[in-house]
Amino acid sequence: MQDMMRAVEITEPGGPEVLQQCQRPVPVPGYGEILIEIAYAGVNRPDALQRAGAYLPPPGASDLPGLEAAGHIAALGPGVADWAVGDAVCALLPGGGYAEYAVCPAAHALPIPAGMDLKSAACLPETAFTVWSNVVMRGGLQAGERFLVHGGSSGIGTTAIQVAKALGARVFATAGSDEKCAACTGLGAVAINYRNADFVEVLRGEGGADLILDMVGGSYISRNIKALADDGRMVFIAFLEGPKAEINFAQVMMRRLTLTGSTLRPQSDGAKAAIALELKKNLWPLIATGKVQPVHDSEFALADAAAAHIRMETSAHIGKIVLKVR
Known part of the structure; x- marks a missing residue:
């Protein structure tokens, strides 16, 4: 696996223009974590708040924006037994979604609902x-x-x-x-x-x-x-x-x-894991039967993250905005 990855970072607090492409080391999953090779990442208002300097990442989280993504597991950290390399997942991230790879607690990842593509799955976790x-x-x-x-x-x-x-x-x-x-x-x-x-x-x-x-x-x-x-x-x-x-x-x-x-990001890993279990038990069946489905607005390339933020902040969108990473 490659050592470096493409990412979009916040160069300084400010408007969408402060989102710039960069190269970052591929993160290494710690105990109980998985490394996801990201296909699509969701764009959310907390990303814009973080970009403006008003929503700091929790301690230990990546400074890169991005709170949800979908892709395939590229590596398992120690202590992870419920997933395998290659599994397709969508996940709630502590940060780092605007990149080719991101780590998150394994308990915050969920299987892709039956029949759903990765683009749609990337719209699910945060919402x-x-x-x-x-x-x-x-x-x-x-x-x-x-x-x-x-x-x-x-x-x-x-x-x-x-x-x-x-x-x-x-x-x-x-x-x-x-x-x-x-x-x-x-x-x-x-x-x-x-x-x-x-x-x-x-x-x-x-x-x-x-x-x-x-x-x-x-x-x-x-x-x-x-x-x-x-x-x-x-x-x-x-x-x-x-x-x-x-x-x-x-x-x-x-x-x-x-x-x-409530606000989601500052909650404990245990609290988020409990929500994930509720989703898998109660919401994922509703998604599988088509009663709940993501509503798509638009798709932007990872390099065009600034344009995605402009779209979001105009409030003209209906549904979810995603970044295509791969």
């Missing part, structure tokens, strides 16, 4: 781990409940719509254009164009949301509280408008609301 852990494990979504996801046309949003629909929930989604709303409707959601409709009024007219998945924050926080049904739950996973807001906590108490949230 699947995030959606399942927050909508199902943390949010406790049940069949028959009303579920609202903001940013319904994003990678997270399109996955959340399909998962909630498959679990028997009634799904609502906000988006900012007729095209994006049509995409949400096609996946099974009641789409709300936030530019000409108030999601609070829509949800209150339906009895309120039992669960809201929010990645906007800011002004949406107090509006989400108004949109919740009594005993409703709200789960935060990002704050595109910012993490601060003034809210009336009396409403939280009187209506018995639950406000919670």
